[in-house]
Amino acid sequence: MLLPALAMLLGTAAAFAPTPRITWEHREVQLVQFHEPGVFNYSILLLSEDRDTLYVGAREAVFAVNALNISEKQHEVHWKVSEDKKAKCAEKGKSKQTECLNYVRVLQPFSAGVLYVCGTNAFQPTCDHLNLTSFKFLGRNEDGKGRCPFDPAQSYTSVMVDGDLYSGTSYNFLGSEPIISRISSHSPLRTEYAIPWLNEPSFVFADVIRDSLDSGDDRVYFFFTEVSVEYEFVFKLMIPRVARVCKGDLGGLRTLQKKWTSFLKARLICARPDSSLVFNVLQDVFILQARGLKEPVFYGVFTPQLNNIGLSAVCSYNLSTVEGVFSRGKYMQSATVEQSHTKWVRYNGAVPTPRPGACINRAARAANFSSSLNLPDKTLQFVKDHPLMDDSVTPIDSKPRLIKSGVNYTQIVVDRTQALDGAFYDVMFVSTDRGALHKAVSLNGDVHIIEETQLFQDLEPVQTLLLSSKKGRKFVYAGSNSGVVQAPVAYCRNHITCQDCVLTRDPYCAWSPTEAACVALHETDGPRRALIQDMSGDVSTCPDKVRESFRQHFFKHGGTAELKCSQRSNLARVVWKFQNGVLTAESPKYSLVRRNNLLIFNLSEGDSGVYQCLAEEKVRNKTVLRLVAKHILEVRVLSPQTPVVTIPP
Amino acid sequence: MLLPALAMLLGTAAAFAPTPRITWEHREVQLVQFHEPGVFNYSILLLSEDRDTLYVGAREAVFAVNALNISEKQHEVHWKVSEDKKAKCAEKGKSKQTECLNYVRVLQPFSAGVLYVCGTNAFQPTCDHLNLTSFKFLGRNEDGKGRCPFDPAQSYTSVMVDGDLYSGTSYNFLGSEPIISRISSHSPLRTEYAIPWLNEPSFVFADVIRDSLDSGDDRVYFFFTEVSVEYEFVFKLMIPRVARVCKGDLGGLRTLQKKWTSFLKARLICARPDSSLVFNVLQDVFILQARGLKEPVFYGVFTPQLNNIGLSAVCSYNLSTVEGVFSRGKYMQSATVEQSHTKWVRYNGAVPTPRPGACINRAARAANFSSSLNLPDKTLQFVKDHPLMDDSVTPIDSKPRLIKSGVNYTQIVVDRTQALDGAFYDVMFVSTDRGALHKAVSLNGDVHIIEETQLFQDLEPVQTLLLSSKKGRKFVYAGSNSGVVQAPVAYCRNHITCQDCVLTRDPYCAWSPTEAACVALHETDGPRRALIQDMSGDVSTCPDKVRESFRQHFFKHGGTAELKCSQRSNLARVVWKFQNGVLTAESPKYSLVRRNNLLIFNLSEGDSGVYQCLAEEKVRNKTVLRLVAKHILEVRVLSPQTPVVTIPP
Incomplete structure (x- = not known):
């Protein structure tokens, strides 16, 4: 049999290498594209399903494009840094060509017809309001400190909830002061500036979950990776976290004044102990909320910090698991060991009531704690010192949904779709740092990567993914440094x-x-x-x-024939048969070219006959054999008069 | 240019993928082999350079073969388990076909003409003396407990020093009690059975270093990987260690009676923090001692515990670095945190004199401590509680000598050899778990893998490597489950x-x-x-x-030509030129087959001319271009009379 060399190259990684069944090259699929000459870093996407408009935040510009065909630009507005500011920024040692520009980092719906936009603005973060009718900025020029990073290289996340902006970013020029804050006219709140609260975090995602469980309040979840305080190894260990604050939080009266009284955080576990795999760097999160789904599910894309030579995973978590850790889990405490060492261990002592970090729920109100301002000092002091939970958030099925070697995943969106049999499937769209998109689904406990699409011709990282899941018009939008791409969910x-x-x-x-x-x-x-x-x-x-069509060819004696077999599945093995006998091994007589085409050298009469190209594919436990191509070859001793039919290779 | 697809497949791993320049297939190199039908597990090799004999310990047999040609068997002796013992072993739930046999695990020179041999003997480890003249066992049947593991799957190491056997193994049937001991008639010693001393160790290697530094005593070093007490992560972390005992140790008088008073252990660091690579599982150690070398150097082969999808490293350590940690480093101590947690931290308190764990040296003797039996209780109690050093042993140049992705290294030997320029090179021979041997050398700070040899046809792990470095007869011997192979150091x-x-x-x-x-x-x-x-x-x-030889070919119009180019370097890129123009890209006209051969389809007169195959190889910063093959092609419109010369593909 003519075997491809793939299996050998994958070697020990084979167990973690579910191969995408089909690979679509960039030129093979019709992707609608948007990019504006001279504009780069299309890192923020916002969809208005009512208006069928996609808003795109890029470097020094915001665009509105038709969501059904993003190549149709509807509006644009440029937001450049003044020469004066650029010069000041350059004086501080930053690059005029790259860093001292205005990178849009916040693009949130503010009110009907108005977007809230923030940009790094040459290390002087600034926010403004964008009128969607005129597509002009209102010129507010609000200070963006705490809403948007100074440095375009730094992480950021934000979500607008009922007119208040919740954001995770850094608070100073150096990027050394991390902050999770609420920008609000009635009750601005922020995190303590202390290692136990935030320790060199990389912010990844934030969103609100409305109080459907009647637990008393809407909650805003923040996802990030930070330096671990509880673990130690040969060098610093990173740890992925979910943190939660309550929308109704008003801060403390004395202790934690203007600070969160409801800030708690916990470890997100994404690991396979049986294979010593540990994915401790969170890259992106998507919250799946859909009809028929009992509760929201958090999907996270992870890579390992240690020994990462191309390995990624997707883990998913039930909201109730996360909530369980915050509402019933143990806390961690720090202890001083032998004067000079700080160790974090489980806190086994008494926990004050109301439970520290809990939202003000019905029970709290019944006990006369109507707001966080009424909370007793004991509760506030406890949450100030113990923001970290000892219990971990474990993934659904206690293991990753998908582990893939040879890639670095960057972003994820998930679509819940109903198949013909009535069953629902959660289809994961995961992008890579080389411009590709993987589409995967769990089938009977196994993960199946349906296809891989090269979204961007350049092998650049996909920076953002957005799903449009309206009936009849399902798209995945992807942003990168060079532009935006609109891909259908299926080909x-x-x-x-x-x-x-x-x-x-x-x-x-x-x-x-x-x-x-x-x-x-x-x-x-x-x-x-x-x-x-x-x-x-x-x-x-x-x-x-079986398609019984075939092609007939005539070849000259002594010549070389190339027989075509185009077959797309990467999971199939191609077998060439001659007169029903399997052609064995690469030999002086036969060779494979252009993937699966058969070359026959030095043709003689004995090579005349029927050639069949079969694809053998293992689907679950059954092997499906299908005929892909059938050729009938006739080799003739050439007389000068015979016309020769050659097959274009 | 016709580019191989290799670079793409290696992807992100490229940085850690120094490719062996040449790959020798098993059939290409003349390797002398030894194996006895029906005998397996050739796991122990011992060389007598005086006798030019290689002793081979296998399952239920010991052989003597000619070290210059191992296919010449000189002697053999079988050592089978009695049926009675086999039945008892099977009753305990072990496999009669595999586990309840006698695996030779110790093969050490005892005295002139006698070897000391131990085997697992169906979970009843037994030792005996082998007379080399008669090649018969003396039938001593000594209890092998503490000298040899019960279970053939368990780790072991041993070294004979002046008639005493120093061994690292497990002490019981379950394999749950690890021990490092000295079997000695005058002073048997062992480790405490306690987690701080040994915590689920996997023994890798042991050897003696004679007291050349005049530090007062010969030292025996043990190398192993154990479960870390000082580090924590999502799951148990392994840590590689070097431990040291002094030959003159006689144990304590009351405290540590018949236990080591000189047992200290330290972490071996093999990591690259800048790439978050950490190699914390030790596979093998080789001690390089050679004329001209200032001090012995420990070479270790490591793999990562975490996220290991095929990654290995070699780190080397100076003896003086190891000794510095033991003789001047800080100790670790355990502390109880919040009643229920044990944490290991640096001990900053006062250290008793004489220094705990130190050999009895001149200074100690001068202070009237003539033997470990005289040591004060304070020193003994301290070393009993603090066997672990806080300082780590860092590798030479603070980084691995070699990092290689896509392989799992198993064993190492190193040969110091003088090149023509007079400089000495330390050539590393490293074996893989798939029967291959890599030969690597450091050249100007970069590692160069000279060649890779497939020692065993089956892709089985190499279990043991041994170097014979006698002038004029340098060989590497390798043992696996199926046999022993003798390879020259160079081809x-x-x-x-x-x-x-x-x-x-x-x-x-x-x-x-x-x-x-x-x-x-x-x-x-x-x-x-x-x-x-x-x-x-x-x-x-x-x-x-430049070799200006060429081959001339005549081809028929409309046919296909295959032009040969055989070139062995995996580091070279082949470029085909036609009439001095580089042939660009895989196209309908051209294709590559059988690695570098050029196929030209649909020949016409325009294809006549000179074809050159050039190999382009980057050597340090220079690109060397060499001509590998030159073909002159003439395409003729065939008249039936013209004889056609075809090139056999």
Whole structure:
């Protein structure tokens, strides 16, 4: 058999290398693109589903584009740094060409028709209001300190909740003072500036979860990686965290005045102890909230800090698990050992009531604690000293959903979609640092990477992903340094046979016998009864079991023939048969070129006959064998008069 | 340019992927082999340079073979488990076919003409003396407890020093009681059975270093990996250690009676903090002691515990660094935190005199401490409680000598050899878990893997390596489950041109213009003046600058041509030129087959001309371009009478 060398190269990594079944090159898929000449760093995307508009925050510019076709620009506004400010910034040792520009870092809906926008503004972060009708800034020039980083290289996250901006960023020029704050006219709040609260964090994501559990308050969750205080090794260990604050928090009256009284944080575990894999750097988070889903699920993309030569993972967490740690878990405390060492250990002592860090809920109100301003000093002092939980947040099924070697994942969005069988599938779209997008789904406990798409021609990191999941128009938008790309959630029509369509095991795609095409379910309005889809990859219901078409070729004696076999699945092994015998091994007679094409050297009469290219693919525990190409070869001793048909390679 | 896809596949790992310059397949090199039908697990090798005999310890057998040609068996003795013992072992739940056999684990010179041999003996470890003249066991059947593990799956190490056996192994059936002991008629000693002394260790290596520094005593060093008490993470962390005992230790009089009073251990650091690489599992150690070397150097082979998808490293340590940690470093102490947690921190208090764990040296004797039996209780109690040093042993140059991705290294030997320029090179021979051997050398701060040899046809782990470094007969012996292999230290004669010979940058090889061959320096007796070698890879002194030989071919119009180019360097990139123009990219016209051969499709008159295959290799900062093959092609419109010359592919 003619075997590709892939398995050898992957070596020991094979166990963590679920291969994307299909690879779409950039030129193969029709991706709508947007970029403005001279503008870079398209790092913030915001979708208005009502207006069908996508807002794009880039370096020194904000754009509005048609969300259904992002190549259609609707509006643009430029926001440049004054020459004066640029000069001052350069004086402080920063680069005029890169750092001393205005990187948009906050792009949030403020009110109907107005966006709140902040930019780094040459290390003088500034915020303004953008009128969506005129698409002009109102010229407020608010101080952006605490809302937006000074340095474009620093991490940031923010979310607008009921007109208040919740943000995680750094508070000074050096980037050495991290802060999680609420910018609010009635009750601005912030974190203590202390190592136990935030220790060199990299902010990743923030969002609000409304109080559907009737726990008494809406909560804002922050996700970040910071330097661990509780662990030690040969060098500093990073640890991924989820932190939570309550929307109703008003700070303390004396202790924790204008500080969060509800700030608690916990470890996010994403590891496989049986393989000594530990993913302790969080890259991105997506919160899946959908009809039919019992509770919100946090999806996190992680990479390892230690010995990372290309390894990524996705872990998911139930909201109730996170909440359980905050509301019932043990706290950590610091202790001094032998005068000079600080160690963090589990706190086993008595915990004051109301429980430190808890939101003001019905029980608290019943006990006359109507607001955080009423909380007893004991509770406040405790939460000030013990913001870190000892219990960890463990992932669903206690293990990663997906582990992939050879890539560094950067961003994630998840779409919950219903397949033809009525079951719901959570489809993960995960981007890489080399401009690709992986689409993966869990099928019977195994992860299946349906396809990999090269979104950007340059192998640049995908900086942001956004999902539009409106019925009939599902897209993934991706931003990078060079531009924005709009990709469909599936490329169903690229599968040209029923077998191809079913074997892709894509919940979005089904075979339509009437159309004789692979169609996207969410774009189909007609009756679904006639469609064919089987998430277990069973192709037995396909009508076109074997395509008996073939190509006939005539070749000259002594020549070389190249027989084509184009087959897209990376999971399939191609087997060439000659007169029903399998062609064994790379030999002087045969060779493979251009992936699966068969070269036959030094043709003689004995090479005449039927050649078949078969694809053998393991789907769950069954092996599916399908005929991809059939060639009939006739080798002739050339007489000068015979016309020769050659096949273009 | 026709580029191989290698670079893409290595991806982010490229930085840690020094590629072996040449790969020798098993069938390409003449390796002498030894194995006895039905005998497996050739895990212990012992060389007698006087007798030119290699002793081989395997499962249920010991062999003596000719060290110059190991395929010549001189003696053999079988040592089987009695049926009775085998049955008892099987009753305890062990496998009769694998575990309940006798695995030889100790093979040490005892006295002139006698070897000391121990085996697991169906979980009843037993030792005996082997008379080398009769090659028969003396039938002593000594209890092997503490000298040899019960379980063949468990780690072991031992060294015979002046008739006493120093061994690291487990002391019980379950393998739960680790021990480092001295088996001695006059003063048997052992470790305390306590976590601070040994915590689930995997023993790797032990050897004696004689007292050349006049520090007062010979020392025996043990190398192992154990579970760390001082570090913590999401799960148990392993840590590599070096431990040391003094030969003159007699134990304490009351405290530490029959226990080591000189047992101290320290962390071995093998890490690259700038890349977050940490290699904390020790696989093997080799002690390099050679003329001209100021002090012994410990070479260690490491793999990471965490996120190891194929990554290995070699770190080396000066003896004086190790000794400095033991003789001047801080100790660690355990402290109880909040009643229930034990933390290990630096001990900053007063240290008793004589220094705990120190050998009895001149100063101690002068202070009337003539033996460990005289040591004060304070010193003994301190070393009993503080066997672990706080200072770490850092590697030479503070970083690994070699980091390699895509492999798991298992064993190492190092040969110090003198090149033609008079400089000494320490050549590392490192084996893998897939039967290969890498030969590497540091050249100007960079590591250069000269070659990789497939020692064993099956991709099985190399279990043991041994170096024979006698002038004129340098060999590397390797043992695996299936047999023993004897490999020369270099394959100089395989390089057929002067350029090839010099570019290999192998300190063992030089070009002899008189012989017109690449010769091994250590096998050459003649004058060295005429030889050509340049460790920087400068080929300018080579006489045969360009071989102007070429091959002429005639091809038919419309046919396909395959032009050969065989070039061995994995570091070279092949460039095909046609009439001095570089052929660009894989195209319908051209393709590469069988690595570097050029296929030209659909030949026409325009394809006639000169084709050159050039190898472009970066050596240090210079690019060396050499002509590998030259073809002159003539394409003819075929008239039926013209004879056609075809090149066999």
